[in-house]
Amino acid sequence: MSKTKEIPRALRETADLIDAGRPIIYIHTPEEERVALLLRQATDLLFDSPPPLYSWTETEGLVTADGSSVVGAAAGPRGALDFVVNHEGPALFHFHDLHRAMQESEEVVRRLRDIYARCVDTGRFLIISSPVAYVPDELTRDLVLIELPLPDFDELKEFTQREAASLAASGVVLDTDESTLNQIGRALQGLTLNESRHALRRAAANNPKLGLESMPYLLEEKHLLVKKKTGVIEYIANPGKLDEIGGAPVLKKWLLERRKLFEMGDQLSREIVPKGILLMGVSGCGKSLAVKAIGTCFSLPLYRIDMIEIFSGRHGNPEGTFVAACKTMEEMAPAVLWFDEIEMGITSKSDADSSGTLGRIFAFFLTWMQEKARGLFVAATANRIDLLPAEMIRKGRFDEVFFADLPNEDERMEICRIHLQKRGFDPAPLEVDRLRQFTKGWTGAEIEQCVVGAITTAKLAERTLVADDLLNQTGKIVPLSQTMREQVEHIRSWALDRAIRTAPRSRGVA
């Protein structure tokens, strides 16, 4: 069967709920239009001759599918609910935003209980959609509350086709090639239908031919919206490549092997799907650099969740923000998700955690890591690894725990060459090997600083860079492994027993 013909998840879930015969269904979502469409599609799917579908709003009252009024707005929610109770024969009643009446009126709550008793097994269904989830105690057993998931890939593809058809009159043409549609569907993942509509219209305004040329507009819109909505998920553009990392052959080999698994796409079984890595190590040894290269290596978009933002309180309670961000990311799989300085959010040892928020975030994260959507690869980085609880490091959560140690002699020279080349200098005449003994215990960041310092000196003296500039710089840099010897040693000895080095141990390690 072609991918486009698959039943979207939200439709399947809606149809299942109706099929299960629950007379009152409360759908928590701001997307009421989408609920109306899902109800129409679900009845088409379930019944040979679909029952009538009514819709109620406080301003319009109860109307039929073609808009004719059956109970005026003046009768209020109570009048419309009376109609439901007395309706003969199967029907679906979609009530928009009934939460307010449920909060304010005991009569409405009572009437809902009547509806449960009178509608069960009669083919009549009351569907409440609301951006607010409110269930009075009296009704907890009578209604089923569900969160409407974001539209999945199949729903987005279907939506794109409908949207393009509705814009056809204004000259919009959709490239219906399957692989193009797939790419558009992927680009819109993580957005609601309304947001997808904005993104598609924005792309169409720039170029009425919706197709591969639209991708930059769709992606840009998506990245802006995701950032605005969650406040904590950031898309990383131009993230970097594996060959910009000096050394780390073990990590590189591991990633290149996993790339093959991602290329298998849907054939991948749950057991072998790559889940993610935890990358710990000394500050400045290329953890962030390595994560940035993973997206490029797997040909997946890279997103970063900012733990500091989550705990800033600017986006509501940290726990809720964290959970919502993780869920949003699941809707955007396949992707690489980077948690930078994860110990910020995961450590359960902090004194500040009197409310237990960190503990709960940690518990959620551990379960989520095992259950999250396939194709979402988590790359977490940590400095204060000793703060991470043992459960976090245990096998099964992450595929591998890597340790980015201080680079060995050969790695240091490679890093130096990479940074010279990156800035347009040929390393050969600069006798990089002369730096070997003078850079013992240095991090990658310190080597980069040495290169930058040498280039600056040469520039200021208005001459070309020479080997001695690099050598002179080495005297000016005091490495972290000296200034913070104890802390660096603590991290190294702690990690070397618990994680795989990104490079094999060899001579020249500080």
Ligand SMILES: Nc1ncnc2c1ncn2[C@@H]1O[C@H](COP(=O)(O)OP(=O)(O)OP(=O)(O)O)[C@@H](O)[C@H]1O
């Ligand atoms: N192995 C390396 N190869 C090339 N450059 C490196 C390497 N390690 C570090 N660098 C350089 O040092 C800079 C700092 O590295 P990076 O930010 O990745 O370190 P980090 O381990 O994430 O540090 P922190 O813990 O402070 O966040 C990088 O931008 C990069 O230019």
Ligand SMILES: [Mg+2]
């Ligand atoms: Mg970093």
